[in-house]
Amino acid sequence: MSNSSKTRELQFYICLSIISIIILMWLISPLxxxxxxxxxxxxxxxDSLLFTRQLEQSLLKGRVLTTDNxxxxxxxxxxGFAPFYMWFLFTFVNFVFxxxxxxxxxxxxxxxxxxxxxxxxxMLFLLM
Numbered sequence: 001m002s003n004s005s006k007t008r009e010l011q012f013y014i015c016l017s018i019i020s021i022i023i024l025m026w027l028i029s030p031l032x033x034x035x036x037x038x039x040x041x042x043x044x045x046x047d048s049l050l051f052t053r054q055l056e057q058s059l060l061k062g063r064v065l066t067t068d069n070x071x072x073x074x075x076x077x078x079x080g081f082a083p084f085y086m087w088f089l090f091t092f093v094n095f096v097f098x099x100x101x102x103x104x105x106x107x108x109x110x111x112x113x114x115x116x117x118x119x120x121x122x123m124l125f126l127l128m
Contacts, residue, residue, distance in 0.1 A: 023123045064090050
């Protein structure tokens, strides 16, 4: 084995170690939030509350909503939330309830634990 291939291999393992440390920090950081396993979104600002409300309304109406009449009733206002992320959460929650039809969890709880589950799967795929 030549010196340059050993150097490249060492660089590869150093990069892999750094990525693993970052992933580990990302994985354990939600555990330091109070009540992390209760699910829900981190509702610390008005946009999070509106996003949660829009996700709930989308689940109730069976389609991803782009308008809302919150604080403007009876008029509807166009919301500027990321449509792909809303579609992704909407589809994910419906998929979970399709697989587990007798699940008695709140749909917002199912969407709220997603940010905890995704990093674990990301880590597994990166390290395989």
